[in-house]
Amino acid sequence: MQIENARILILGGWGLVGSAICHKLMEHNPKQIVISSLRKEEAEDACQQLRNEYPNIPQNMFVPVWGNIFTRVEWKDKNWDEVLSEKNSRKGAVKDIFDQLNDDILNQSALYRFVVDNQPDIVIDCINTATAIAYQNVYQTTSVVSNEIDTDNLKSEDVEKMMVSMYIPQLIRHIQILQKALIAGKSKLYLKVGTAGTGGMGLNIPYTHSEERPSRVLLAKSSVAGAQSLLLFLMARTPECPIIKEIKPTAAIAWKKIAYDTVMRKGKPIPLCDMTLNDAYSVNGQFDFNKIDKIKATGDNYKSVFIDxxxxxxxxxxxxxxxxxxxxxxxxxxxxIAEYVVYELMAGNSGHDIVQGLDAFTLGPTYRGGMLYNRAVEKIKKLEKENNVDSIAFEMLGPPRLSKLLFEAYILKRIVGGMKNLNSYSPEEISDKAKKLIESDSKLRSEMLSIGLVVLLPDGKNYIKGFDVKIPAKTDKPIDITPEKIEEWCKDAWVDLRPKSFVEWKSRINEIMSQAESIPENETSSRFTYTKEYWDNFETFDEGKIAGWIFEYEDKGWRWKR
Structure with a gap:
C-alpha cells in the first residue's frame, strides 16, 4: 500500500501510539491525516501540535474529529453514564447492540460516520477497544441485578445497564459496523494496534484491578482483545473487505512525557485529604465506608513528578x-510500534502481524480431507439407495436458507430429472407439479415441515407449517403478515412453490449451464472448477452442488484463504 498521497484516518490519533504513528507517516508524504480522539480538545490539540511541527505543509493536512466511536453520533460527546441515566437513550443503546444490524443503526454510528464521511484509503485503529468494552465491568452491573433479584426488587433500568455492559454483543456489533464502514468508505487497508491486556505477562500478572488475582476485569480485557483478533482474522478472509492487519504489543508502552504537575486519575485531579493519628478509628466493629467525620480535605490536589x-x-x-x-x-x-505499523502499511513483513500469524499457524483444508470427502459422498449415495431414502436437509448446519434451497432443488430434481430438462417446463407447470408432489408425498412434506420450514403454496396466499418454525423467529405475539414479509421469509427460509420462484430457479440453472458451456472443449487444465463434467453434463440435479454454487455466486459467501 502506498502512503504517499493517501488519506489516512487514525482512530485514537491523540494518544501515545497514535501520535508516534502520525510523525512516522509524515516521512512518506500522505495527502491528509484525519485524527480522531475521544474529546474535541484532544483531537484539535493533536492537529495543532503537528501543524506547529510541520509549518510548511497545507493547513488542511491535519483534520480533527472527535467523540466516542462505540456509540451514536448524537451521544458521542456525552459521558456514557449520562447516556445510560436517561430512559430513552438507555433503551436506544440496548437496541443498538442487540437488534439486527440495519441502516438506521449504521448511519447513527459515530464509527460508521467517521469512516464513510472521510473516505480514508487507510484506517489505523489505535483505540484500545478491549479496555473500552471490558472496563464497563459486567461483573459489577450483574452484581447489582443479582442483589435486586434476591430482594425481589428488580429494576428494568439496571437490567438494561447490565445488557449494554455485556462484552461479546458489544464487540460483535463493533466489528459488524466496522466491516460495513470500511466497505462503504472504500478503504483499502485497516490496521489495528491491539493489546494482550496484560502487557505480555501471564495469569500470574501481579498488577491487578482488585483483590482477586488475576482480576476478572483484566482477564475480560484480554478475552475481548483475543476475540477481536479472531474476528479480524475472519474479516481478512472476507473477499470484499480491505486488507486487514493487526500489530499487538505485549509490553508496557511508554512514554509520552516526564513532568512535575498535578497527578490526574481518570481525567481528574486527586484531591488531597488528611486524618491525624489522634483521630484514628478503632478496628473493633465494622469498617464503614461512609464514616468520614474525622477526614479533612486539605484543599490542594496531588502534585508530583510522574511519567505519562x-x-x-x-x-x-x-x-x-x-x-x-x-x-x-x-x-x-x-x-x-509506529515503525512496525508503517512497515506493514508499505507491504513489508515485520513478522508481527497477528492476522498473518493466524493465517500461517491455523490448519486449513488438506489433500486427505478432500479425498475422503468424495469417498464419504459416494458412501452416503450408496446408503440412500440401499435404504430407499433421499438425504436432503436436517436444518442443523444452517442457515435455514440452505435447507430451503436444498428442498427446492430436490423438488425440481423430482419433477425434471436433470438440469438440461428444466427449460422444457414453464414456471407454471413446475409450480403445479410441485404442489401435486408435496400433496402426494407425505414423507417429503413431513420432513420439510418437521425441520422448521414453511411451505408457501403456488397461489401465494396459503402456507403449511409444522410445530417448529425457523423463520420468522418466534416471538411472544403473532406477527402481521405483509407482502414484504412474505418476500423476506421466502428468501431466507420458506420453500416457495409460486411460479415466480421457479422463474428464478430457471435463470439460476441456465446461468450455471452457460458458465460451464463457455469453457472451451479443449480446455483440460486446472483453471476451471465448474465444468460440464462437474455438473455430470447436466444429466443430474445435484442439490448439494447447486447450493454450494448459489452461496458462492449469489450470496458471495466463498473462501479464498486455505
Missing part, C-alpha cells in the same frame, strides 16, 4: 521502575 504512559495513565517513579523491571512487563516505545 498515555492510555495506561501516569506512573510515579516507583511504579514505573516496578513495571519496567526485567521479567515484569518491560517496555516497548511508541516509536517502535
Amino acid at each position: 504512559t498515555g492510555e495506561n495513565g501516569i506512573f510515579s517513579k516507583g511504579e514505573f521502575q516496578a513495571i519496567g523491571a526485567l521479567r515484569q512487563m518491560e517496555i516497548i516505545t511508541p516509536e517502535e
Whole structure:
C-alpha cells in the first residue's frame, strides 16, 4: 500500500501510539491525516501540535474529529453514564447492540460516520477497544441485578445497564459496523494496534484491578482483545473487505512525557485529604465506608513528578521502575510500534502481524480431507439407495436458507430429472407439479415441515407449517403478515412453490449451464472448477452442488484463504 498521497484516518490519533504513528507517516508524504480522539480538545490539540511541527505543509493536512466511536453520533460527546441515566437513550443503546444490524443503526454510528464521511484509503485503529468494552465491568452491573433479584426488587433500568455492559454483543456489533464502514468508505487497508491486556505477562500478572488475582476485569480485557483478533482474522478472509492487519504489543508502552504537575486519575485531579493519628478509628466493629467525620480535605490536589504512559495513565517513579523491571512487563516505545505499523502499511513483513500469524499457524483444508470427502459422498449415495431414502436437509448446519434451497432443488430434481430438462417446463407447470408432489408425498412434506420450514403454496396466499418454525423467529405475539414479509421469509427460509420462484430457479440453472458451456472443449487444465463434467453434463440435479454454487455466486459467501 502506498502512503504517499493517501488519506489516512487514525482512530485514537491523540494518544501515545497514535501520535508516534502520525510523525512516522509524515516521512512518506500522505495527502491528509484525519485524527480522531475521544474529546474535541484532544483531537484539535493533536492537529495543532503537528501543524506547529510541520509549518510548511497545507493547513488542511491535519483534520480533527472527535467523540466516542462505540456509540451514536448524537451521544458521542456525552459521558456514557449520562447516556445510560436517561430512559430513552438507555433503551436506544440496548437496541443498538442487540437488534439486527440495519441502516438506521449504521448511519447513527459515530464509527460508521467517521469512516464513510472521510473516505480514508487507510484506517489505523489505535483505540484500545478491549479496555473500552471490558472496563464497563459486567461483573459489577450483574452484581447489582443479582442483589435486586434476591430482594425481589428488580429494576428494568439496571437490567438494561447490565445488557449494554455485556462484552461479546458489544464487540460483535463493533466489528459488524466496522466491516460495513470500511466497505462503504472504500478503504483499502485497516490496521489495528491491539493489546494482550496484560502487557505480555501471564495469569500470574501481579498488577491487578482488585483483590482477586488475576482480576476478572483484566482477564475480560484480554478475552475481548483475543476475540477481536479472531474476528479480524475472519474479516481478512472476507473477499470484499480491505486488507486487514493487526500489530499487538505485549509490553508496557511508554512514554509520552516526564513532568512535575498535578497527578490526574481518570481525567481528574486527586484531591488531597488528611486524618491525624489522634483521630484514628478503632478496628473493633465494622469498617464503614461512609464514616468520614474525622477526614479533612486539605484543599490542594496531588502534585508530583510522574511519567505519562498515555492510555495506561501516569506512573510515579516507583511504579514505573516496578513495571519496567526485567521479567515484569518491560517496555516497548511508541516509536517502535509506529515503525512496525508503517512497515506493514508499505507491504513489508515485520513478522508481527497477528492476522498473518493466524493465517500461517491455523490448519486449513488438506489433500486427505478432500479425498475422503468424495469417498464419504459416494458412501452416503450408496446408503440412500440401499435404504430407499433421499438425504436432503436436517436444518442443523444452517442457515435455514440452505435447507430451503436444498428442498427446492430436490423438488425440481423430482419433477425434471436433470438440469438440461428444466427449460422444457414453464414456471407454471413446475409450480403445479410441485404442489401435486408435496400433496402426494407425505414423507417429503413431513420432513420439510418437521425441520422448521414453511411451505408457501403456488397461489401465494396459503402456507403449511409444522410445530417448529425457523423463520420468522418466534416471538411472544403473532406477527402481521405483509407482502414484504412474505418476500423476506421466502428468501431466507420458506420453500416457495409460486411460479415466480421457479422463474428464478430457471435463470439460476441456465446461468450455471452457460458458465460451464463457455469453457472451451479443449480446455483440460486446472483453471476451471465448474465444468460440464462437474455438473455430470447436466444429466443430474445435484442439490448439494447447486447450493454450494448459489452461496458462492449469489450470496458471495466463498473462501479464498486455505
